[in-house]
Amino acid sequence: MDYIIETRALTKKYGGKIAVKDACVHLRKGDIYGLIGKNGAGKTTLMKLILGLVNKNAGEIKLFGSENADAGRRKIGSLIEAPAIYKNETAFENMKRFSYLAPTTDDEIKRLLDLVGIGDTGSKKAGAFSLGMKQRLGLGIALLGSPEILVLDEPINGLDPAGIKEVRDIILDLNAKGITFMISSHILDELGKIATVYGIMSNGTLEEITAEDLKAECRSALKIVVDDGEKAASVLRSEFPSVEFEKYGEVISVTTQGADAAALNRALVAAGVSVYELKNEGMEFEDYFIERLGK
Numbered sequence: 033m034d035y036i037i038e039t040r041a042l043t044k045k046y047g048g049k050i051a052v053k054d055a056c057v058h059l060r061k062g063d064i065y066g067l068i069g070k071n072g073a074g075k076t077t078l079m080k081l082i083l084g085l086v087n088k089n090a091g092e093i094k095l096f097g098s099e100n101a102d103a104g105r106r107k108i109g110s111l112i113e114a115p116a117i118y119k120n121e122t123a124f125e126n127m128k129r130f131s132y133l134a135p136t137t138d139d140e141i142k143r144l145l146d147l148v149g150i151g152d153t154g155s156k157k158a159g160a161f162s163l164g165m166k167q168r169l170g171l172g173i174a175l176l177g178s179p180e181i182l183v184l185d186e187p188i189n190g191l192d193p194a195g196i197k198e199v200r201d202i203i204l205d206l207n208a209k210g211i212t213f214m215i216s217s218h219i220l221d222e223l224g225k226i227a228t229v230y231g232i233m234s235n236g237t238l239e240e241i242t243a244e245d246l247k248a249e250c251r252s253a254l255k256i257v258v259d260d261g262e263k264a265a266s267v268l269r270s271e272f273p274s275v276e277f278e279k280y281g282e283v284i285s286v287t288t289q290g291a292d293a294a295a296l297n298r299a300l301v302a303a304g305v306s307v308y309e310l311k312n313e314g315m316e317f318e319d320y321f322i323e324r325l326g327k
């Protein structure tokens with residue numbers, strides 16, 4: 033398998049505290065990699081490590097198959113945290129200023145500004161932009177130099193639902209044109225749902241799952257709604273020790289593939305548990321993430 037971003041056991045500590053621990057990233061050309069995790073999970077730090085904005089304490093980074101990460105980084109555009117824009121300049125002037133590393137024609141800058149939806153801001157200074165407009169300008173700046181990969185840290189921060197949809201459409205459009213993405217998010221929002229592969233971060237550790245496997249895993253869940261979740265859980269634990277499940281209040285979500293629904297039902301009823309509902313229903317994506325992101 034050819035990965036264009038690949039890390040091995042990447043680790044970063046701030047002082048004594050581990051921010052990213054043994055992270056193994058596998059990102060292929062054309063992927064939209066959704067990095068999901070709560071505040072402080074290590075998303076920004078992992079992105080900064082890949083971009084070379086902070087130094088790693090241990091591990092390896094390969095970009096485009098090469099250990100020479102600096103060369104690879106030239107093909108990556110990024111938007112990390114709030115974009116550093118010049119408040120007293122227009123969107124166009126900002127783009128012009130940031131294009132010094134990758135000389136860009138005025139027409140191309142105009143095209144990029146249209147693409148990110150701020151082509152009509154004219155003489156308005158960036159300092160007077162809304163948060164959403166600033167995010168769009170940051171996205172435009174990240175697109176300078178025709179990058180092959182865009183690493184975007186919370187690109188929909190501060191956007192309203194319509195803005196989120198627009199940024200999502202921009203990403204899908206660019207992805208269709210061959211740009212690979214790594215995007216971070218707190219929650220599984222509209223952006224999270226376009227990912228082809230997920231990196232789930234919790235306390236600095238990373239767990240990867242493809243969207244396809246995630247779908248399969250969610251589909252395999254058997255949902256049992258009972259009157260007494262605690263009792264149902266203890267019956268299942270004692271009578272079906274090999275069956276794995278999660279308890280959400282009075283809902284039991286069985287994750288073991290091919291569990292015998294009828295046998296589970298009989299055992300629960302025999303133990304005096306009322307079974308209101310029992311069906312092979314995909315676990316919601318949200319449930320899957322909530323379970324893995326930690327409480």
Ligand SMILES: Nc1ncnc2c1ncn2[C@@H]1O[C@H](COP(=O)(O)OP(=O)(O)OP(=O)(O)O)[C@@H](O)[C@H]1O
Nearest residue numbers: 046050051069070071072073074075076077078218
């Ligand atoms: N410059 C720094 N100095 C010290 N500790 C830091 C620094 N940057 C991050 N950390 C710590 O590293 C951990 C991971 O932070 P990071 O910003 O990568 O998380 P995150 O997932 O991006 O969070 P958020 O969703 O809030 O953006 C946190 O515990 C944070 O406090």
Ligand SMILES: [Mg+2]
Nearest residue numbers: 075076077185
């Ligand atoms: Mg962050």
